[in-house]
């Protein structure tokens with residue numbers, strides 16, 4: 001029956017929990033329980049979970065079908081997370097148990113009741129009417145106990161006698177069944193007194209019975225007035241335990257019985273409702289639920305098997321905690337609790353501290369050996385190959401000196417990709433690339449100046465390259481004929497908004513066939529809204545595009561004497577996304593003054609006016625012609641992805657699923673993105689977390705799934721691709737090449753079912769982050785199920801636009817899911833080394849992602865694709881002028897307003913201001929900061945060197961602090 005005790009649940013949901021007693025006190029809970037996690041999520045409610053003999057399965061009851069308002073019985077595979085309903089689907093069911101052979105499941109059901117379906121409808125109608133009633137179990141006399149053959153699906157009724165038969169459990173040897181029944185009330189043998197009580201309390205006549213597992217050889221074990229129910233065997237089969245209610249049903253105590261002698265022993269005398277007892281596998285103590293702490297606040301307690309010691313409280317959480325069972329190895333506890341997020345009852349699981357329990361109960365040391373025998377294997381350990389040893393090996397190889405930081409297109413990357421392909425080969429994966437396992441792609445690795453750069457300014461000595469002037473990477477190469485120069489302020493053309501006026505540096509200027517000289521950046525002292533708005537229009541590729549559109553032959557960029565900048569002469573830099581067909585070059589402030597001739601001395605003054613937002617008309621510079629030649633060498637290199645393929649043996653194939661991780665990293669930090677400190681320049685960036693961790697996990701997952709396939713246990717309807725991407729650090733080059741080639745101008749719907757990604761999973765602390773949840777409705781369910789055998793604590797993040805290889809897939813119509821364990825202070829620096837990783841964390845994430853991959857591969861339905869608009873502030877990092885050096889925390893609940901920080905970069909303005917780990921930024925420079933986008937927007941409005949106000953929450957207190965932003969460029 002439900003909960004094995006109904007009068008208890010009678011009040012649940014109708015009376016507010018007795019908060020005076022049940023204050024959350026997880027500190028105490030941690031004494032005996034750790035790694036507490038919710039096991040079931042689906043449906044309206046679930047409960048009464050019982051392990052099989054090996055601890056690899058859990059059978060439970062749950063209301064999951066909208067058409068049936070009663071419980072049905074489900075079987076969960078704790079190794080894979082697979083869940084299937086095994087009961088008939090109609091009628092009521094309860095109290096399941098798995099035979100030690102795993103061949104049969106026992107449960108009580110009313111499906112043979114001719115009125116079963118009309119009772120379902122009546123209950124549905126009642127619920128639809130909106131009426132409320134107190135919960136009650138009706139002791140439906142049509143309940144019988146059935147043995148369900150899990151191979152054939154056939155069912156045998158073991159208790160054909162009239163009356164309520166339920167609460168059954170097999171003995172450990174599988175030969176007997178103990179159960180509860182009120183059948184005596186239907187046999188005509190009640191006394192008039194009993195008959196009178198039975199009329200309004202059908203549980204009054206309940207007693208414990210035992211029979212052989214075929215239903216024969218029935219024997220009544222208890223015969224006491226009031227409800228005896230919920231019996232279970234001890235692990236050695238010599239005893240049973242159950243709870244006995246007082247005659248009036250108001251109290252219950254825990255009992256055991258020696259089956260050889262029939263001797264009963266009362267273990268508790270708490271005078272409240274104590275019920276649902278269960279033996280620990282050591283036999284030394286039992287766990288049970290009691291409302292000692294408050295009428296509806298049920299908590300778990302343990303008591304020694306002799307009943308000598310006072311019961312010890314186990315749980316300390318508001319609401320209901322009951323129906324506890326130990327795993328067969330005695331190392332885990334499963335129970336039913338309303339501590340779920342939505343307060344519905346669900347099944348929970350935790351690691352159990354057996355030695356602490358013995359200690360608390362004062363059990364002598366003599367029993368220690370016996371108990372340690374019972375405590376052996378971890379029930380969630382799978383037989384597959386995902387283990388810490390292999391992961392360590394992969395990470396240590398990839399993050400070694402030999403691989404020199406795995407920069408795309410270098411020897412180090414070749415070694416790393418060769419390593420991945422050799423693992424694929426050993427595992428028997430088929431090559432999925434264009435050249436065996438490899439998929440090469442060309443890219444521009446960088447730019448440098450060629451031999452033929454010269455600049456000629458009429459009436460001037462030729463200026464010195466790299467000192468007075470420099471071509472910029474976005475420039476075209478080749479000769480530029482002599483042309484006039486026009487000064488056009490900041491060179492910005494930005495349409496206005498309701499808050500910001502139109503801005504046009506060009507006005508009526510005609511620049512056709514001329515050079516345009518512009519100031520770098522944007523007006524610095526205008527209102528913050530202006531700055532924010534104009535940030536988008538002020539980067540150099542954008543300015544160059546405007547100049548080109550207006551017919552200019554080239555653009556000359558000057559920082560200007562008033563601007564804050566680290567490098568006065570703009571850096572050559574490389575930005576693959578930006579190239580233009582006009583000449584673009586930078587000049588020093590001094591050279592700019594010379595070019596401007598008689599207007600030269602005005603440059604500072606003009607900039608000052610422009611900075612205030614005043615309009616200064618552009619003008620042609622008199623008597624100056626500029627000509628020259630630009631010679632930029634673009635260095636082409638080849639990078640390569642590594643693709644291994646696990647082919648499905650199914651006849652009709654569905655779109656494949658892909659599990660990937662990028663293998664490249666930052667080399668010695670010679671490319672943009674390195675956060676190395678000054679003293680770490682040119683050191684190898686090992687990239688152990690970023691992303692040897694993800695590749696190691698991908699390799700282990702491929703090994704595990706290939707192993708399942710070899711054993712004929714994978715059952716994949718789809719091919720599985722395992723891909724190590726290169727070029728990620730340079731802007732997802734490898735995954736972009738792959739997706740664009742495969743999509744061939746269209747999207748990937750019908751070509752790829754889903755893409756799963758792992759990038760930086762080596763720093764698991766409290767939670768693993770699963771990102772991109774909004775890309776498909778399938779993810780929540782997949783994560784719930786596949787996390788069952790893993791037990792990770794997970795935080796999900798909706799945004800599918802991620803700075804990693806998942807994004808090219810999402811942009812091509814593929815649902816994506818990406819695992820991540822958060823940024824840290826070693827990120828993108830030579831300090832990201834193999835000895836800093838949490839290898840158990842990597843293993844767990846690998847197991848979860850392998851489980852999800854397997855699940856999609858086995859499913860005939862591809863996850864649906866959900867489109868999400870890109871939430872953009874319109875401001876990328878490159879638009880930011882000012883810099884605070886805050887490190888955002890990823891451990892943030894999306895519902896929380898503000899930006900949670902995990903601290904500040906050493907020596908950065910935010911550190912000087914006093915930012916600490918855990919601070920939540922809620923305001924900056926007068927802008928209310930609710931999201932990271934607000935933060936970016938506020939940042940874009942800051943002026944380097946100008947003090948501004950920052951508001952944070954620290955431990956709930958609002959703190960205002962001043963910060964002086966630094967210059968980013």
Ligand SMILES: [Zn+2]
Nearest residue numbers: 690691759760
């Ligand atoms: Zn990465």
